Amino acid sequence: MPTYRPGPVSLILAGLVALFLLLPLLAVIPVSLTPTRMLAMPSGELSLRHYRAMIEDPRWINSILLSIRIGVVSSAFSTVLALCFSLGVWMFQPRFTAALVGFVLLPMVVPPVVSAITLYFLLTSISGVSSFFGYDTWLGVAMAHAVMTVPFATVLILVSLSQLDRRIDLAARGLGATVWERATRIIMPNIKFGIITAALLSFVLSWEEIGVTLFITSVNAITLPRLMWMGLRDNIDPAIAALSVILIIITVLVLVVRSVVVRLRGAP
């Protein structure tokens, strides 16, 4: 427990920063209730028309379904690859581990726009060969998202492996367990939480991905962020405000539930 608490000046400054952080999220709420067709503050009258427009317009629903499909496929793919890789690193501690992990983390540290042009090159090259896998296809987007999310999944799984006691694996090995048994019956049950977190984070990152998606889609594979982007760039559509409010509410709910669960379980 720190005995040295922040004083009044610190609290005031932190309060201003907190206000700055929350302000744009709060500003979206009145805009979503405006009765006009343009982006504006509501004057007097409130309306839910933008929420209705969002539900009735099939484009939004289609994009949401597409984003979920891409998120599930890319998250499953990147979690499985990250899990196998991390198990290999942890169980065998091969030479050059640092260099190999560094290579795997590249898509996380390289500027996203460079990853985007790289994946654009990849998918346009594939498009020359196959029409259902490549530029502007959902499978192509899912693969690109897997490239972008796999470093995050790997970091999370490696971190939870680093907290695991090696002696339980050594015991299993000494008792004659095969590599497969050690991996699936000893190690994986113990890092279950890390694997689930990796899968969820990969899904969320894919669901929100826009920087790369902009480079590799045009008219067919319109994910939800891509559709929002189109609405933001051209003529600002208040339906985006309605959608943003819903996404903000979901985020806040998930965070509140998570912190309640963590507090009840007494874990850090």
Add this chain to the structure above:
Amino acid sequence: MKAYFSDRMGAALLMAPLLLFLGAAYAWPFFGVVNWSFTLPEPGLGQYGTLLSDPLVQSVFVRTLRIAAIVTIVSVAAAYAITVVWVRGTPAQRVVAEFCILVPFWISVLTRAFGWVALLSNRGLFNTWLQAIGFISEPLTLVRNEFGVIVGMTHFLIPFAVFPLASSMRGLDDRVLLAARGLGSSRMRTFWSVFVPMTRSGIIGSALIVFVFSLGFFVTPAILGGGRSVMIAELIYLRIFQSPDWGLGAAISVVLVLFVGALMALLFRYVRPKQLI
């Protein structure tokens, strides 16, 4: 000997799928992009020559560095203020600070940029209110310029700046602070001459992370800059999709990667990777 061999086989089998996947889907196409920069539209170093001589490209580089520097200073200072409370506040203050840091962190960059458009645009909250109370007669131009870009990027990057700072503040020995106070130093003096110097590695780490992130930033500048305050990433996008000049786009990407690589090398000279988490 047999066990040693099977260990190596096991490691290879488990690690190969991801390494092959990233080799084929990331490393190979990256070299393709590098190749573009030397071959499009004609083989040679022409695109790198353009990079050095074209005033438009240069003005974009200068603007990017300027915006990144301003955003870094403001974000780290703001993150420092809220991290002090998050790490060292009373339990209630911590919960509030954590909420204010994590909620924006998890909300998509598009929603956050849109929030700033809603606040700052001509018919947005600020201008509506300022006009309603008669403070201004004409709406102020707050977005679709550099100001909007800086505000939006700072907002996006503060949570990222918080984490290295928090880890350096957590590892700090309280007794040193109590000793300073006990020896008669004022609160202010204790903060500036004892607390801040002890978190220096966190400040360096967080500044470099924010700076590196801002260099390659795309979404926020594109929305809040409205095409008027173009940064490097948006320039790459424009060269690929609007005035097809893939070679120049690729050359800018290569320069950006080299620059970021040099900065990362600097980062790891000063800060151990573990301190960043």
